[in-house]
Amino acid sequence: MNFAHLIRQLAEASPADSPLTEEQSERLFSAALDGGIPDLELGALLTTLSGQHLSPGALMGLHRATSVRSFSLPTPRSGARPIVIPAYGGARTRHNLLPLLALLLRRLEIPVLVHGTLESSGGVACAYILRELGVLPCATLAQAEQALEQHLLAFVPLALLSPGLANLLALRTRLGIPNPAQLAIKLLEPFAGHGVALIGAGSEERVSQLANLLVQTAQPALLLRSCEGEPFADPQQRPQIDWFEQGRRETLFEAEVGSVKTVAGLPSSIDAHATAGWIERAMSGEVPIPHPLVNQLACCLYAGAYTDDMNQAKAIAAVETGSLSTGRPSRSARAQIVHRAAT
Numbered sequence: 001m002n003f004a005h006l007i008r009q010l011a012e013a014s015p016a017d018s019p020l021t022e023e024q025s026e027r028l029f030s031a032a033l034d035g036g037i038p039d040l041e042l043g044a045l046l047t048t049l050s051g052q053h054l055s056p057g058a059l060m061g062l063h064r065a066t067s068v069r070s071f072s073l074p075t076p077r078s079g080a081r082p083i084v085i086p087a088y089g090g091a092r093t094r095h096n097l098l099p100l101l102a103l104l105l106r107r108l109e110i111p112v113l114v115h116g117t118l119e120s121s122g123g124v125a126c127a128y129i130l131r132e133l134g135v136l137p138c139a140t141l142a143q144a145e146q147a148l149e150q151h152l153l154a155f156v157p158l159a160l161l162s163p164g165l166a167n168l169l170a171l172r173t174r175l176g177i178p179n180p181a182q183l184a185i186k187l188l189e190p191f192a193g194h195g196v197a198l199i200g201a202g203s204e205e206r207v208s209q210l211a212n213l214l215v216q217t218a219q220p221a222l223l224l225r226s227c228e229g230e231p232f233a234d235p236q237q238r239p240q241i242d243w244f245e246q247g248r249r250e251t252l253f254e255a256e257v258g259s260v261k262t263v264a265g266l267p268s269s270i271d272a273h274a275t276a277g278w279i280e281r282a283m284s285g286e287v288p289i290p291h292p293l294v295n296q297l298a299c300c301l302y303a304g305a306y307t308d309d310m311n312q313a314k315a316i317a318a319v320e321t322g323s324l325s326t327g328r329p330s331r332s333a334r335a336q337i338v339h340r341a342a343t
Contacts (some may be wrong), residue, residue: 003041010048013211019276020054024208025061026189029180033069033164043175046168059183059213064159066184070162071141073196076111076148081220081304082195086186087155088169089118089200089229091270095263097293098230099129099280101174104150104289108281108320113148113341115156115188117166125270126230131156132276161190184208187219196303200226214244222252222303224296235290236260252299252310256292263290297321 006028020028020123028045031288032036035043039150049076053061076082087098101113120138127137133327137155137180140142147154168181186199199214199221201207207225214221222297224231225239235237240255267274281287298317 003045004035007044007048010045010052013052020052020058020061022057022061025054025058027061027067029062029065029184030069032168033065033162033165035164045173046171046179047175047177050179054180056212056216058218059209060167062180062313063183063187063213063217066165066188067285069164070188071160071190072192073113073141073145073148073190075191076152078109078111078152080110080306082111082113082148082305083300084191084195085112085114085198085231086144086188086200087114087126087230088182088185088227090125091228091275092123093270094228094273095266095278096126096129096228096230096268097174097235097275097279097290098126098232099135100282100289101232101293101296101300102130102148102153103133103279103291104321105300105304107283108154108297108301108306110306111148112153112302113144113156113190114154115158115171115185115316116159116338117158123229124270124275127155129202129270129276129279130302132272133279134241154232158188161188165235175239178253183210187213187217187221188218193220195220196300197221198231198300200228200229200231201221202226211244211249212244212260215247215249218247220243220245220303222296222299232251232298233290233292235263236291236294238295241296243299243303252302261290264288294318294321 032042057225102114105112118125127250135155137157138147141160144154144156146237165181165184168288172179189195189197199210201210210223221244222241224233224241227234237260238253238256242255245250267278294317298313301307301313301316307313
């Protein structure tokens with residue numbers, strides 16, 4: 001591929017154009033992920049692409065290039081589909097409650113793989129909060145596999161799953177501009193199609209872009225507007241949550257309208273220690289879990305095949321989170337809840 005020619009082609013295109021074909025995109029990002037583009041040309045390409053609109057075809061090329069260059073993991077034997085959570089945001093103005101969702105899923109014996117970086121460019125990263133809660137980053141893929149089997153929760157640095165993608169993402173900080181790696185990481189799913197990606201998007205335009213891509217790829221995923229750059233439901237006002245499977249889209253919850261709610265008991269500080277402390281209180285039932293996160297938990301139960309009926313998932317999520325202060329319901333009690341919800 002003539003990179004100098006491609007740089008000129010991209011530079012001369014208007015931002016509204018889509019100059020990369022699907023084939024060009026796959027070849028370009030394959031070379032980038034393989035380390036086959038010299039640093040100068042790679043920086044120029046990423047800088048130019050930051051101002052361009054990538055067509056659905058170009059995004060498919062990026063997705064294919066990324067998928068075949070990412071490592072896989074065996075599916076945990078818990079019986080439920082694992083939930084795969086990209087954590088690359090980092091709280092700057094509000095509390096990062098993504099770890100709360102991960103812990104709730106684990107409590108219900110849903111395997112959870114969180115992947116991300118160990119820094120968040122000045123924000124409070126999910127990795128920091130998980131560390132406060134006793135969940136340390138995995139050092140190897142074998143360790144990640146063990147953590148998922150034994151503890152149903154693993155935090156895996158991106159460099160373990162996709163070294164090439166981690167290198168591309170690191171250029172975001174060095175160059176100070178966004179690049180397509182930020183989109184590609186959202187669709188990482190290391191369980192050969194058996195996992196469910198939990199995907200957040202920061203704007204309606206990006207939601208639409210990702211929705212089209214999920215229909216094209218037929219990848220199982222839950223999609224919602226992100227909060228603090230992370231894929232958890234805004235605890236003050238629930239976003240729309242959509243479920244994608246086999247190229248079909250289903251809205252599980254519409255976006256809430258009306259006044260913004262307050263969240264009880266949140267500390268004034270958003271740092272990792274304070275946030276982890278509040279999450280521990282929520283898990284023990286001392287403070288109520290925000291209803292949008294209960295709704296998102298239900299979506300994950302449904303998508304993760306914990307139950308095949310959304311009404312059952314809602315009932316289980318409501319009882320599980322509402323009964324934390326009086327103890328978890330047993331499996332038999334949850335089975336009764338499921339039966340009542342279905343009849």
